[in-house]
Amino acid sequence: MLRKLLIGTALATSFAFSAHAADVKEVQMLHWWTSGGEAAALNVLKQDLAKEGYAWKDVPVAGGGGDAAMTALKAMVAAGNYPTASQMLGYTVLDYAAAGVMGDLTETAKKEGWDKSVPAALQKFSVYDGKWVAAPVNVHSVNWLWINKAVMDKIGGTEPKTFDDFVALLDKAKAAGVIPLALGGQNWQEATMFDSVVLSTGGPEFYKKAMNDLDDESLKSDTMKKSFDNLAKLVTYVDPNFSGRDWNLATAMVIKGDALVQVMGDWAKGEFHAANKTPGTDFLCYRFPGTDGSVVYNSDMFGMFNVPDDRKAAQVALATATLSKSFQSAFNVVKGSVPARTDVPDTDFDACGKKGIADLKKANEGGTLFGSLAQGYGAPPAVANAYKDVVSKFVHGQIKTSDEAVTELVKAIDDAK
Amino acid sequence: MRLCAGQFPTNRYWDEPMSTVAETTIKLTRGPDTRPSATVRSRLQDLLPKIVLAPSFAATIVFVYGFILWTIYLSFTNSKTFPSYDITGARAYQRLWRWTFESDPPSSWYTSITNMGIFGFLYILICLALGLFLAILLDQKIRGEGVLRPIYLYPMALSFIVTGVAWKWFLDPGLGLEQTLHQWGWTSFHFDWIKNKDFVIYTVVIAGVWQASGFIMAMFLAGLRGIDGEIMKAAQIDGASTFQLYRRIVIPLLRPVFLSAFIVLAHLAIKSYDLVVALTSGGPGGSAWLPSNFMYEFTFKRNEMAVGSASAVIMLMTLTAIIVPYLYSELREKPR
Numbered sequence: 001m002l003r004k005l006l007i008g009t010a011l012a013t014s015f016a017f018s019a020h021a022a023d024v025k026e027v028q029m030l031h032w033w034t035s036g037g038e039a040a041a042l043n044v045l046k047q048d049l050a051k052e053g054y055a056w057k058d059v060p061v062a063g064g065g066g067d068a069a070m071t072a073l074k075a076m077v078a079a080g081n082y083p084t085a086s087q088m089l090g091y092t093v094l095d096y097a098a099a100g101v102m103g104d105l106t107e108t109a110k111k112e113g114w115d116k117s118v119p120a121a122l123q124k125f126s127v128y129d130g131k132w133v134a135a136p137v138n139v140h141s142v143n144w145l146w147i148n149k150a151v152m153d154k155i156g157g158t159e160p161k162t163f164d165d166f167v168a169l170l171d172k173a174k175a176a177g178v179i180p181l182a183l184g185g186q187n188w189q190e191a192t193m194f195d196s197v198v199l200s201t202g203g204p205e206f207y208k209k210a211m212n213d214l215d216d217e218s219l220k221s222d223t224m225k226k227s228f229d230n231l232a233k234l235v236t237y238v239d240p241n242f243s244g245r246d247w248n249l250a251t252a253m254v255i256k257g258d259a260l261v262q263v264m265g266d267w268a269k270g271e272f273h274a275a276n277k278t279p280g281t282d283f284l285c286y287r288f289p290g291t292d293g294s295v296v297y298n299s300d301m302f303g304m305f306n307v308p309d310d311r312k313a314a315q316v317a318l319a320t321a322t323l324s325k326s327f328q329s330a331f332n333v334v335k336g337s338v339p340a341r342t343d344v345p346d347t348d349f350d351a352c353g354k355k356g357i358a359d360l361k362k363a364n365e366g367g368t369l370f371g372s373l374a375q376g377y378g379a380p381p382a383v384a385n386a387y388k389d390v391v392s393k394f395v396h397g398q399i400k401t402s403d404e405a406v407t408e409l410v411k412a413i414d415d416a417k
Numbered sequence: 418m419r420l421c422a423g424q425f426p427t428n429r430y431w432d433e434p435m436s437t438v439a440e441t442t443i444k445l446t447r448g449p450d451t452r453p454s455a456t457v458r459s460r461l462q463d464l465l466p467k468i469v470l471a472p473s474f475a476a477t478i479v480f481v482y483g484f485i486l487w488t489i490y491l492s493f494t495n496s497k498t499f500p501s502y503d504i505t506g507a508r509a510y511q512r513l514w515r516w517t518f519e520s521d522p523p524s525s526w527y528t529s530i531t532n533m534g535i536f537g538f539l540y541i542l543i544c545l546a547l548g549l550f551l552a553i554l555l556d557q558k559i560r561g562e563g564v565l566r567p568i569y570l571y572p573m574a575l576s577f578i579v580t581g582v583a584w585k586w587f588l589d590p591g592l593g594l595e596q597t598l599h600q601w602g603w604t605s606f607h608f609d610w611i612k613n614k615d616f617v618i619y620t621v622v623i624a625g626v627w628q629a630s631g632f633i634m635a636m637f638l639a640g641l642r643g644i645d646g647e648i649m650k651a652a653q654i655d656g657a658s659t660f661q662l663y664r665r666i667v668i669p670l671l672r673p674v675f676l677s678a679f680i681v682l683a684h685l686a687i688k689s690y691d692l693v694v695a696l697t698s699g700g701p702g703g704s705a706w707l708p709s710n711f712m713y714e715f716t717f718k719r720n721e722m723a724v725g726s727a728s729a730v731i732m733l734m735t736l737t738a739i740i741v742p743y744l745y746s747e748l749r750e751k752p753r
Contacts, residue, residue: 187702
């Protein structure tokens with residue numbers, strides 16, 4: 001009885017799967033860009049593909065957010081039911097590539113000249129074992145300050161060039177009765193800010209050694225301790241109610257003028273745009289003091305799966321459209337990030353975007369383009385999350401001194417390696 | 418038996434009563450119309466429960482017990498992002514064991530298990546106490562019981578996510594209770610537990626109790642209604658005070674309800690992952706984590722599937738260690 005039942009179920013399932021075979025003119029896409037601006041940006045890509053005759057099909061993800069999407073992706077891949085492509089971040093691409101489920105876009109990459117136009121630091125994640133497995137969509141950078149200009153004028157502040165300048169500026173805001181620093185007390189936000197603090201305190205060389213190479217000596221060093229002390233200093237300027245706040249609420253505090261500045265990646269710019277604010281007149285974007293010339297990046301990628309041959313054409317079309325200059329420009333203008341290839345004209349971008357593009361180019365050429373550890377581009381997720389744990393525990397007081405923080409950091413990273 | 422009978426054909430009992438045999442033959446000839454169809458039907462009737470139960474039985478075997486075994490297996494591998502099937506030893510358990518004793522600064526695992534202790538104990542205790550108390554009050558034949566009962570019961574109809582978000586706003590010092598009282602003029606009022614690493618777990622208890630105590634009340638109320646009024650009257654005639662009545666008679670009689678309520682609450686406590694996420698998003702520095710949060714974080718976010726599986730196994734073993742002896746002691750006393 002039981003056996004027949006099982007056989008029946010198995011047969012029914014296999015029929016359901018084999019009925020799937022003939023969808024050639026369709027791109028199945030797993031992503032979590034569902035909010036207004038992001039969805040609008042993605043529409044550009046949908047229209048580009050529609051012109052070439054490819055239908056777009058979103059893979060539904062219950063619950064929204066990157067985590068839910070990654071869980072869904074894992075289940076799909078484990079079942080052998082690959083989407084054409086999926087939005088992916090950093091080391092996830094490499095994990096899946098190592099598991100042998102990613103496709104090969106090397107031919108397309110050669111034809112389109114991706115090798116030359118995509119920054120080498122990004123290729124570390126989009127190329128696995130000599131094969132292109134993902135198409136980078138954008139480059140975000142995290143070492144930015146977002147400042148409310150009206151508040152800045154009121155307190156008579158100027159662009160801070162060093163960490164001490166920054167502290168002096170925050171003091172001014174405090175004296176004027178404004179919340180100096182808008183921070184959301186969630187571990188990734190705290191760690192994202194700490195990325196910038198480390199780069200500012202130790203300089204580019206040190207950042208690379210500690211945060212990308214995970215060099216024990218650097219992680220234990222006095223420079224690292226100093227970085228933690230600087231972070232502790234910054235945390236004294238946040239409002240008491242910061243813990244658990246979402247990043248966009250922190251941005252809203254700056255937009256409304258309740259707070260002077262937020263340290264956040266350039267996706268914050270999308271929030272300013274949504275509130276109809278213009279850079280230069282309503283808000284200011286500066287590099288985190290002491291990090292000018294370097295870019296700490298993360299990047300959204302479309303990971304391309306090893307789909308059956310009859311779906312490969314659609315995949316190539318998607319990849320080509322993704323890295324076309326027109327889409328890169330149109331998408332990133334809306335998203336707040338900068339194009340993932342350095343040869344896209346910056347004419348449509350606002351002042352912050354233009355600066356971002358120029359900075360990326362400079363950093364790429366000067367070798368100061370570094371992966372953000374907090375955003376999963378400095379080390380694999382296990383390490384990145386261990387790092388976020390330590391930073392967050394330090395911010396919230398479970399870890400009390402910078403000495404202890406450094407010891408914990410080394411231990412946690414060793415554990416996670 | 419039939420074979421045995423056939424072996425002794427000369428037995429006189431078989432020769433004598435011809436009429437009986439004839440009758441039997443008649444029955445047999447009449448049989449082919451009715452008998453076999455009756456067998457099919459009765460067979461079908463016998464089988465029907467099994468057929469109906471088979472899918473859920475199979476699903477339970479595979480998706481509950483099968484995956485328990487699979488999880489145990491994975492916890493001894495070095496699975497990272499994807500399951501790997503090479504047994505590599507108990508490294509995951511060694512790490513968890515080491516983390517169990519790292520209290521200063523607290524490791525995530527230490528935080529999770531101490532939180533589980535605090536949350537589980539308070540949640541079950543307060544829900545039982547409050548549920549019983551409300552049920553006793555409602556049982557006093559008061560007017561409007563039909564209105565009050567669903568009001569208390571209603572929170573159970575909400576998902577943990579809704580409860581979590583609502584309480585998150587209510588407890589947020591900048592939005593909810595504290596802010597409101599400040600606006601009303603009580604400016605010295607201070608209640609920021611949800612932002613405090615040492616107290617955030619108690620806000621999870623508050624929200625959890627709010628949600629479940631009404632349901633526990635309904636269970637106790639049903640139990641109270643099931644108590645024979647004669648016993649109560651007899652006790653009253655014997656001169657028992659109301660307190661004694663409840664203390665000595667009613668509450669002991671409610672023992673089976675306590676058992677059911679305990680089991681319902683214990684499993685709700687163990688699996689209240691979503692409440693923590695919706696209410697605190699993990700709390701400041703991860704200080705509101707429960708083992709279920711730990712398990713999800715490590716399996717799906719940190720790609721440490723082996724550690725996640727090991728923590729799931731430990732959760733299962735802990736739960737078994739608590740529930741099984743309790744069930745055993747409760748069910749053994751009343752063999753039915």
